[in-house]
Structures are given as C-alpha cells and as structure tokens.
Amino acid sequence: MTVILPEGTSLGTMQAPLTWVFSHTGKFVGKVAVQVQGGNGFLLIRKGEEIAYWFRYGKMVLRGSAAREYLLSQGVIELTLCRYTEEEFSIALEWCNGHGVQIAGSAHAMTPATGSEEPRVQTQVEPPQTQPPVRQVPAMLWSDDGIVMVGRCGAGGLEILAGMKPADLDERALCSSFGVARKLADTLGIGEISDFTLETRSGTYLVSEEDEGILCLIATPDVPFGRVRALLQRR
Secondary structure, rough: OOOOOOEEEEEEEEEEEHHHHHHOOOOOOOEEEEOOEEEEEEEEEEEEEEEEEEEEEEOOEHHHHHHHHHHHHHOOOEOOOOOEHHHHHHHHHHHHHHOOOOOOOOOOOOOOOOOOOOOHHHHHHOOOOOOOOOOOOOOHHHHHOOEEEEEEEEEEEEEEEEEEEOOOOOHHHHHHHHHHHHHHHHHHHOOOOOOEEEOOOEEEEEEEEEEEEEEEEEEEOOHHHHHHHHHHHOO
C-alpha cells in the first residue's frame, strides 16, 4: 500500500519515545511520520489530540489502537513533525477514511478500523531489539520555554538529547564549531575557551565542552542572550 499524504512543512526530525509527542504538540496541527525497526507510518495530531494512527511493518499494516500500542512499546523511535494547513489536514483525513484508518477524537478510544480485533503486534512481528536508553538532560536546560534543542556532539556525530533538530541545521558545522572557535581564540591570543554563545537571526546557539563531548543548545530568537548563558552556568 502506498501512502499519499501531503508533505506539509517539516519542523525537523528527532529520536524519542512516542510519549514525547503527547506532551509537546499542544499547538501542533499535522502529521508525525514515524520510523522504527524497519517499519514506517504516521499519526495525525490536532493541537495535542491524537486523531489517527497507521503503521506498516513488512506486509502487515496496523491501524488505530494496534498501531498506537506497537509504537508505545518501542523505547525510541524516529519522529518527523510535518506541520499542515487546514486544507492539507483535510486531505490527510480523506486518505485515512478511504483506507480504513479510523478517525477518532481520542486515540484512547480507538478500535481497529476493520471493526474486528486485529492480532497483537507481538504475535505477528519479530521481537523488537533492545533499544538504547534515552539520554537524560538536566531539567534546568530543557524545562525553560524557548529551548528548541539540546544535543551533544561526539565521535558518532550529533546526538539529540531533547527537543528536535531544526530542518536546516548543518550538523557537521555545529559539531566542528567548537574547534573553529578554539583556533580563532588562539589566533587572537585570548587564551583557552570552554564555551561560547553565538547570536544569529534564526536563534541563539550555545556550545560548551564537557567530558562526554560538546554540549549544544539552541534557543529561539526571543530568549535573551544573558538567559541562555545563565542556563549553561547553572546546569
């Protein structure tokens, strides 16, 4: 089955448990594309309300509560938020209606779209592999409004600890920025640096060296420069 839904406007991709969606989409209207264990699918969200679920694993297709339960059983999944206009959302709903995907005001009340009980995922799909634990982020960093992303650059590249990666973020440039800053500091003769903050039109970037890599924090433009630095100092 080929899924043809509007692409919408991508707000970025991240790795997190499905429960992250429930607490961070109060103002979001659109599609959340999901990928996990070689399968893919989507859920539709309207301002925090779960409207529809669809997931495909090999030749098996899960809809409604069956898809929701499977995604909840996975520790970490890949999530891509795609914001919809009302017209795009209506097109997505029409596709769901035409392909047996139940539309619900609350996913907790969802039943399989076919009207009969679908087999549980565990009896149809190979046991999921052990998922890596979700990295914990200091509460004072992530609880502040206006923080878009907290990440760590290490040998394996950028690891998203909280939030989501902006679609236009250059991971390579972000991870190499600390080394560039050090070279600049050496050239200017200003001594060693342990962190720096860069203000741009798209937001404020805070980068700091720590034992496990380079901590990177991205804040929206409306967050004051001093407040971002204070977050780093008290973490």
